Amino acid sequence: MKPRRVEPRDSRYGWVVVVSAFFTMGLTAAVLKNFGHFFLDIQSHFAVQASTTSWVTSTTIAIAIFMLSARVVIMLGGLLATLGMLLASLDLSLPWLYLTMGILQGTGLSFAWISANSLVSHYFVRWRPIAFAIASSGECVFVVIFSPFFKWLIETYTWQGALLIIGGLQLNLCVCGALMRPLERTPSPAQETKDNVEGDVAALPPKKRTFFQCSLMKKPEFFLYILFAIFSAAGFFIPPLFLVPFASSLGMDNYWPAMLLSVLALADLAGRLICGWIANMRLVRNLQLLTIVATLLGVVLLLLPVSQNYWAVLVFASLFGFLFGCVVAIHVTAIVDIVTLQGFDSGLGLFMLLRSIGGFAGPPAAGWLVDHTNNYSAAFYLSGVCLIASAAFVVLVDRLVQRRKKAAESKVYCEINQQEKEEEEGWETAKVKSDTVAQVANTDIS
DSSP: OOOOOOOOOTHHHHHHHHHHHHHHHHHHHHHTTTTTHHHHHHHHHHHTTTHHHHHHHHHHHHHHHOOOOOOHHHHHHHHHHHHHHHHHTTTOOHHHHHIIIIIIIIHHHHHHHHHHHHHHHHSSTTTHHHHHHHHHHHHHHHHHHHHHHHHEEEEEEEEHHHHHHHHHHHTTTTHHHHHOOOOOOOOOOSSSSSHHHHHHHHHHHOOSOOOOGGGGGGHHHHHHHHHHHHHHHHHHHHHHHHHHHHHHHHTTOOOHHHHHHHOOOOOOOHHHHHHHHHHHSSOOHHHHHHHHHEEEEEEEHHHHHGGSSSSHHHHHHHHHHHHHHHHHHHHHHHHHHTTGGGGGHHHHHHHHHHHHHHHHHHHHHHHHHHHTOOOHHHHHHHHHHHHHHHHHHHHHHEEEEEEHOOOOOOOOHHHHHHHHHHHHHHHHHHHHHHHHHHHOOOOOHH
């Protein structure tokens, strides 16, 4: 059976992949972001501290940033995520939640989330930033829907029944996976130009692909970007987990904290689309833009605990959502600037795998601070410091990447000059020979 022709980059079917990725983001990351609704219920049910409860989410985050592949893996991820939530609803013990709601569901989320992101990046070149922004905005749209919906499920069916229903919803990841038609390589006809062949190779992951090319870690710019990933992940996952408990500690009614997450998600959506559009216009370099928004995000989180009423919290939550969306819109596509498209799959795999260190450590560390200070503000201070520190690494990455590009351009310029010089010398030699032959011919005639 002959494989299908390669889909051209920026093709129409690529937008079908974007739509499928949109729903995949909603059924994975949006569910993870709404775990804050379960935080207080699980904490009170098992009568444990905040740091102990936060391990449920941190184990999910750590596993949810691990694997790579395509259609079948997304469908398998949907089955694992569903199974994890169904088993978690049995409410056997807190370690049982670590295993099911954390590790098992986290594995399913990892299969679906990263595979969808990888395929979108391979389907697009010119429109890659905006395509990724649209796909990732599914997370925001579904957070808006899921936030009040999850709150209603918990009040109506208890948190155990809510987990059961959410698991059924995540089974729709199998439908999303079925739409993810993988790009396949076919031998190019002899008459095709070299540029077309190179374009096909650049657009596709190699047939025998290693998940992690550890040699990428030898690049100082990529190593520094991994440090950015670790520190930013430590800061990313703390606010969604502690925002609802923080709002509740200020005496807000039950549904007001849920509305905060919805407003945050709408601002997140605006940030992703606007920042994706700016990145697509190439007004500034991706890494420069990432530095600016990551720094501002850290500052906003440091100021958020100052809020002592609903409207102040709402403003800072909106700013957090917008800037978070800006970071998410470009922090994955920026990997291409560092390792090129050929190294993107391995780069993304290593990025997400090592990023899990921050995602695993951040929520429990914030929970420990909350337990010892008896104040949710400490969690946001930790998150803000981590994000500002991560921005410093991006500055260094940008400088190294620009230095590498200048060196490459200088090398190419020298090679062109050398080639032109050799051609000029060859032309002069040929002219001398021609003149010599003409003189000899004239002498013979005389």
